[in-house]
Amino acid sequence: MxxxxxxxxxxxxxxxxxxxxxxxxxxxxWRIVGPDGRHSIAVGLNAPLTVVVEGHVGYYCAGMxxxxxxxxxxxAGPGLAExxxxxxxxxxxxxxxxxxxxxxxxxxxxxxxxxxxxxISLKGGDIVVGGSVGHMSAFMAQAGRLVVCGDAxxxxxxxxxxxxxxxxxxxxxxxxxxxxxxxxxxHRRRLAELLCRAGIDADAGSFRRYGSARTLYNFHVDHxxxx
Amino acid sequence: xxGIVGLFLKQESLEPSLGEWxxxxxxxxxxxxxxxxxxxxxxxxAPDGALKLTLYHPETGFDWxxxxxxxxxxxxxxxxxxxxxxxxxxxxxxxxxxARAWLRRHHPDVRITSVGAAIEIYKxxxxxxxxADSYAIRQMTGSHALAHTRMATESAxxxxxxxxxxxxxxxxxxHNGSLSNHNRLRSELxxxxxxxxxxxxxxxxxxxxxxxxxxxxxxxEALESSLxxxxxxxxxxxxxxxxxxxxxxxxACKPAVLAETDQWVAMASEYRSIAHLPGAxxxxxWEPAPATVYAWSRN
Numbered sequence: 001m002x003x004x005x006x007x008x009x010x011x012x013x014x015x016x017x018x019x020x021x022x023x024x025x026x027x028x029x030w031r032i033v034g035p036d037g038r039h040s041i042a043v044g045l046n047a048p049l050t051v052v053v054e055g056h057v058g059y060y061c062a063g064m065x066x067x068x069x070x071x072x073x074x075x076a077g078p079g080l081a082e083x084x085x086x087x088x089x090x091x092x093x094x095x096x097x098x099x100x101x102x103x104x105x106x107x108x109x110x111x112x113x114x115x116x117x118x119x120i121s122l123k124g125g126d127i128v129v130g131g132s133v134g135h136m137s138a139f140m141a142q143a144g145r146l147v148v149c150g151d152a153x154x155x156x157x158x159x160x161x162x163x164x165x166x167x168x169x170x171x172x173x174x175x176x177x178x179x180x181x182x183x184x185x186x187h188r189r190r191l192a193e194l195l196c197r198a199g200i201d202a203d204a205g206s207f208r209r210y211g212s213a214r215t216l217y218n219f220h221v222d223h224x225x226x227x
Numbered sequence: 228x229x230g231i232v233g234l235f236l237k238q239e240s241l242e243p244s245l246g247e248w249x250x251x252x253x254x255x256x257x258x259x260x261x262x263x264x265x266x267x268x269x270x271x272x273a274p275d276g277a278l279k280l281t282l283y284h285p286e287t288g289f290d291w292x293x294x295x296x297x298x299x300x301x302x303x304x305x306x307x308x309x310x311x312x313x314x315x316x317x318x319x320x321x322x323x324x325x326a327r328a329w330l331r332r333h334h335p336d337v338r339i340t341s342v343g344a345a346i347e348i349y350k351x352x353x354x355x356x357x358x359a360d361s362y363a364i365r366q367m368t369g370s371h372a373l374a375h376t377r378m379a380t381e382s383a384x385x386x387x388x389x390x391x392x393x394x395x396x397x398x399x400x401x402h403n404g405s406l407s408n409h410n411r412l413r414s415e416l417x418x419x420x421x422x423x424x425x426x427x428x429x430x431x432x433x434x435x436x437x438x439x440x441x442x443x444x445x446x447x448e449a450l451e452s453s454l455x456x457x458x459x460x461x462x463x464x465x466x467x468x469x470x471x472x473x474x475x476x477x478x479a480c481k482p483a484v485l486a487e488t489d490q491w492v493a494m495a496s497e498y499r500s501i502a503h504l505p506g507a508x509x510x511x512x513w514e515p516a517p518a519t520v521y522a523w524s525r526n
Contacts, residue, residue, distance in 0.1 A: 059497075
């Protein structure tokens with residue numbers, strides 16, 4: 001176990017030490033204390049490291065993650081795990097806006113609530129939120145899955161392409177071109193697997209599925225006259 | 228981008244610590260707003276019938292004594308004077324209208340930054356760390372305070388354009404964001420007789436709240452209607468005589484964090500400003516919902 005106290009070591013030094021292991025195969029787990037809302041903690045990791053942050057983090061924690069397993073025992077500020085490629089990021093508290101934005105792969109687990117624009121422009125990977133998400137979540141999402149065990153705010157899935165959205169609670173309103181879809185046994189089975197992998201105790205049978213009506217993102221020949 | 232912080236103490240016994248707790252909150256937001264800083268602090272209320280004014284003149288070492296003496300002669304009774312850098316707090320036995328008229332006639336170069344019983348507003352161009360030092364914020368006491376660090380987007384970097392803006396007696400506003408309909412709204416408010424000191428968008432938001440409350444709206448009602456009438460992005464913190472209120476616009480892209488313990492309520496643009504408050508680790512922490520008014524007071 002390597003412990004780094006951010007009251008003694010600055011973020012650039014911490015991240016450089018973690019980047020020095022990029023391409024490596026991990027080894028000792030890292031424990032980061034004293035985050036106190038600092039930005040860009042554990043950004044750009046590219047090795048199968050285990051990193052645990054004890055406390056609340058600021059903006060952009062665990063951005064661009066590849067292979068690493070990052071856990072924040074606290075809340076996270078805006079832009080958590082943005083553009084994640086692979087690995088796992090877990091927050092035991094809440095996350096602010098734009099969590100998991102533009103992620104291509106991996107698994108983001110937010111045990112509490114996520115704020116607005118969770119999973120905006122999602123391009124792959126999975127986001128599992130134990131609580132609720134704010135407005136405009138999964139805006140323009142293109143691939144991947146967003147699972148919300150609580151409620152979703154207004155404008156869910158606005159201008160969505162092909163991501164799968166699962167919500168157990170209420171939806172404050174579906175965005176443009178986002179519609180409810182059938183929940184088949186196959187969806188339930190895959191959702192149950194994901195919930196299990198995320199360590200979130202929820203009944204896959206209690207979710208409703210939403211996705212793209214596919215009327216927005218293709219050129220529609222009936223609209224040719226408008227151009 | 229700007230930084231906002233607010234701190235409200237729930238217990239009178241904590242009031243000696245206000246400045247000591249506020250200063251690192253403000254300084255932590257310096258990189259969100261390095262152009263200028265300002266703060267409103269509520270303490271030491273003026274006696275009944277008296278008025279507390281914070282005055283500003285750009286000249287350090289300005290002759291505030293002459294103004295205090297002039298006010299003392301014009302309005303019977305004792306006049307208290309406390310000078311801090313380019314600001315002076317004067318407590319005078321006069322009505323607001325009379326005090327304003329006297330200052331306008333005799334010292335038109337002096338600007339009033341706040342009026343009320345307890346509020347004092349100080350603001351200055353320059354790095355927030357330097358402003359905090361020169362005003363010795365750490366030594367200040369009081370029941371609650373708001374502060375702002377500014378990175379200008381809408382108008383010039385001057386002390387006059389800095390926050391907080393007074394929104395009436397014992398009321399002030401700090402703003403993170405930008406308004407797009409402030410020119411039209413300013414014109415409308417000017418038609419109602421309001422005057423503005425700058426072309427700043429946040430001053431229009433302050434003027435809007437002042438105007439709505441002069442029409443009879445409560446602070447909560449004025450804030451609710453601002454959601455319809457202000458076009459743009461905002462997180463507001465509003466200082467009141469007994470506490471403070473927080474409001475974010477419906478899109479809520481400007482950040483805000485609230486934290487509460489048995490001893491205090493704090494708001495900040497980022498958690499970094501709250502992390503070092505005593506008891507922060509065990510505080511209830513949440514992000515204020517869009518288009519929702521949050522308010523605290525001791526009463």
